[in-house]
Amino acid sequence: MKNLELSRMFDQIARILKIKGENPFKIRAYEKIALVLENLPIDIEIIYQQGGLNNIPGVGSAIAQKIEEFLTTGKLEYYEKLKETIPSGVIELLDISEVGPKTAKLLYEELGVDNMEKLEKAVRQHQIKDLPGMGEKSETNILRGIELYKRRKERVLLGTALPLAEEIVESLHQLKETDKISFAGSLRRKKETIGDIDILVTSQKPEKIMKTFTSLPQVREILAEGPTKSSVITKDDIHVDVRVVEPISFGAALQYFTGSKAHNIKLRELAIKRGLKINEYGVFDSKTEQRVTGEEEEEVYTILDLPFIPPELREDRGEIEAALENKLPRLVEYLQIKGDLHCHSQWSDGIHTIKQMAEAAKQKGYKYIAITDHSQSLKFAGGLTEERLQEQIEEIRKLNRELDDFTVLTGIEVDIKTDGSLDFSDEILSKLDVVIAAIHSGFKQESK
């Protein structure tokens, strides 16, 4: 699957064009397609083979051609040429916070700085503070930026960030000056990984909220602190952004801060066409500048004649177009989940009895579960022998007679052995309701 490779390439193209001072809208187009490809749930190669490239939002004829060239030749001539024009180390300077394309270009052209080590040296030798637009503060900021870069984290899993996010929300929630508080950004959109923690607060006393936020014990470094927006780095190197607005702007601010960026841009463009202007403070009439709405998030969509778009869909992957036609997909909700077809019990490496599992599942509103313990090859996980499996089937039969309005299905997670065969014969497997086949060893075998 080449999605990520293509995504990275388009992102690099965007970064090079930025340093070269190219048309910002062209750059945005490359940034956008990089993001789309990073998050595309389908193999781009398959989309290409089915002739569907142009159906991807953000793909036009130029980018479609580039994707095709890369998929068929393994290279992109345009990118290869572009790369020649700027040393890769200069592009990497953009990863330092507070260093953008203008600064990177300046440093490269004036001082020949083409990697981070050279930059650090130049700063320490006080070479940069006399460059135009630079000063004393620039020195300490760049050094801090390099330090932060060295400690930087990749995106973290939603579940990893959640406890910290909840802690911070809890701390701010306790303030009497806090009116409403909500997760925002990718955290609220429930992306699998998040780049930072975004939190929205409404209050009439923003200074108090900000002071508390930036003085939290979890905070290691304050990146910026203003009356409506502050950013910090926590002791475990997670970036946290807090925005505070007045209660009357809660809806508009939540819409803005939930994003995604691409979703916001498309929504705001739609608003412009309808004679409206959207920002984080509300929706305004373009002509009169009068505020039209913005206290509730849903109103921002309603005023555009759109149904409410759930945060999980706000990635500009076609959801606004779908909303315009009232064809938004219905998201699966917890209450709609009726069963679980992969459960382990005490019989192998699980920690509860089958009966306990069934009762817990019933409690959750499920109608069925399948018990799929490990098979005999997985000795360390208490894998079931043929005899044990037979006993388990009997036990499940008995249990089902006791249970009301709930079914336990028989099953196995049968091991795929290193020679490719299964741990049980087809005859045994055919007795079961559910069979999961899984590889547990031999991961380093040749692909032949």
Place this chain on the structure above:
DNA sequence: GCCGTTTTCGGCCCGACTGTTTTCAGTCG
């Protein structure tokens, strides 16, 4: 470079914080 229920050309989101600036550019959300 993308896109179109006003457009196939000419638009393209909008604002906060910082530092160096003498009025705003750069960077970021």
